[in-house]
Amino acid sequence: GAGVSQSPRYKVAKRGQDVALRCDPISGHVSLFWYQQALGQGPEFLTYFQNEAQLDKSGLPSDRFFAERPEGSVSTLKIQRTQQEDSAVYLCASSFGGGDYEQYFGPGTRLTVT
Amino acid sequence: KQEVTQIPAALSVPEGENLVLNCSFTDSAIYNLQWFRQDPGKGLTSLLLIQSSQREQTSGRLNASLDKSSGRSTLYIAASQPGDSATYLCAVLIPGGSQGNLIFGKGTKLSVKP
Numbered sequence: 606g607a608g609v610s611q612s613p614r615y616k617v618a619k620r621g622q623d624v625a626l627r628c629d630p631i632s633g634h635v636s637l638f639w640y641q642q643a644l645g646q647g648p649e650f651l652t653y654f655q656n657e658a659q660l661d662k663s664g665l666p667s668d669r670f671f672a673e674r675p676e677g678s679v680s681t682l683k684i685q686r687t688q689q690e691d692s693a694v695y696l697c698a699s700s701f702g703g704g705d706y707e708q709y710f711g712p713g714t715r716l717t718v719t
Numbered sequence: 720k721q722e723v724t725q726i727p728a729a730l731s732v733p734e735g736e737n738l739v740l741n742c743s744f745t746d747s748a749i750y751n752l753q754w755f756r757q758d759p760g761k762g763l764t765s766l767l768l769i770q771s772s773q774r775e776q777t778s779g780r781l782n783a784s785l786d787k788s789s790g791r792s793t794l795y796i797a798a799s800q801p802g803d804s805a806t807y808l809c810a811v812l813i814p815g816g817s818q819g820n821l822i823f824g825k826g827t828k829l830s831v832k833p
Contacts, residue, residue, distance in 0.1 A: 707753070715760075
């Protein structure tokens with residue numbers, strides 16, 4: 606079956622532009638997570654959804670970052686007025702449940718802000 | 720605050736060698752620990768997941784151990800192959816906050832020379 610997919614795979618944005626990154630989780634997976642991975646670092650948690658409810662957004666670095674999952678499946682991570690420090694790989698993961706259910710990761714979107 | 724450290728940051732070995740990657744975490748209150756593999760430009764592939772009540776997990780040439788009381792895990796790779804070359808990430812799932820909050824180390828970049 607299909608895994609987690611993300612689009613676009615690569616995005617170049619000029620500083621100040623808005624971007625939208627999409628995640629299609631595995632069908633039937635209740636939980637969805639976004640992570641940010643800077644070059645040479647491990648992924649860092651951004652936000653977590655259970656169905657359409659955003660239960661934790663404690664990792665979002667600023668109010669320029671916004672995530673939604675309106676119908677409990679596809680999710681979009683939006684970054685407004687991008688800055689150079691936003692350059693990173695954005696990873697999406699989904700799992701069947703919360704807690705100790707295994708998370709399955711997508712290939713990521715590499716964002717470069719120039 | 721939970722911190723995950725991986726040593727060494729990089730490792731180069733000849734093909735056929737057995738090797739050990741190390742992971743340490745500062746707070747023993749974890750739900751589970753996972754080892755992931757990340758290939759350049761790709762997402763994360765889960766290799767092994769050890770529940771907090773378990774001591775080890777095995778999959779093929781891979782064996783992961785967990786000593787929660789000392790805050791350590793090791794990933795043992797037997798008879799290494801060039802195809803094992805990748806970055807290996809360790810992550811712990813912590814209670815509180817998001818049910819899916821994985822805390823990652825920075826990874827160990829492994830190179831297996833033919």
